[in-house]
Amino acid sequence: AAGVIQSPRHLIKEKRETATLKCYPIPRHDTVYWYQQGPGQDPQFLISFYEKMQSDKGSIPDRFSAQQFSDYHSELNMSSLELGDSALYFCASDRRGVSEQFFGPGTRLTVL
Amino acid sequence: GQQLNQSPQSMFIQEGEDVSMNCTSSSIFNTWLWYKQDPGEGPVLLIALYKAGELTSNGRLTAQFGITRKDSFLNISASIPSDVGIYFCASLVDFGNEKLTFGTGTRLTIIP
Numbered sequence: 553a554a555g556v557i558q559s560p561r562h563l564i565k566e567k568r569e570t571a572t573l574k575c576y577p578i579p580r581h582d583t584v585y586w587y588q589q590g591p592g593q594d595p596q597f598l599i600s601f602y603e604k605m606q607s608d609k610g611s612i613p614d615r616f617s618a619q620q621f622s623d624y625h626s627e628l629n630m631s632s633l634e635l636g637d638s639a640l641y642f643c644a645s646d647r648r649g650v651s652e653q654f655f656g657p658g659t660r661l662t663v664l
Numbered sequence: 665g666q667q668l669n670q671s672p673q674s675m676f677i678q679e680g681e682d683v684s685m686n687c688t689s690s691s692i693f694n695t696w697l698w699y700k701q702d703p704g705e706g707p708v709l710l711i712a713l714y715k716a717g718e719l720t721s722n723g724r725l726t727a728q729f730g731i732t733r734k735d736s737f738l739n740i741s742a743s744i745p746s747d748v749g750i751y752f753c754a755s756l757v758d759f760g761n762e763k764l765t766f767g768t769g770t771r772l773t774i775i776p
Contacts, residue, residue: 594768595707595764644764652697655708657705657706658704658706
């Protein structure tokens, strides 16, 4: 079965640079979620989209923005990167009415 | 925000042993999900629970949704080496399409 696809899997950036993470949800899933997981931590919710509209917002820095496109894929844009942004970033998707979020393999972002 | 307390934090067991972990909250939830995460990978959904008192199995895994709707447990029978990883409970207040609140995780290690 098709799973959530994330790219890139690994990303190394310098401080103050920008990064774009991409997420392709499972086919027919209309909702996308972004989570950040620091070392030894549980995933923390950043932002979600349903039918291309932002549906919820968590502890996402103002330096980050995201959107969902007409094909339902989503991109997380991160600017003015800081050392503390180094983490695993996961995208998850589900279909409205079904409470089961499926996670992608994640993007490991390292900020030097 | 809402917190899920998961215990134990870590477990060291021998292959073949049974495992039990639980998740508690001071708030009522309507959905409980259990995930397993391998290092550097995305969480994989194991079991979803939707009704108080519900008991659901997935192979050697069994999970229950507590009657009070404030707790859940996960049992693994006859553990095998591939069970090693971090197990997270996660909950939703509503019946879907909202951010997950994760537990603090239980790290399972199998001693040779």
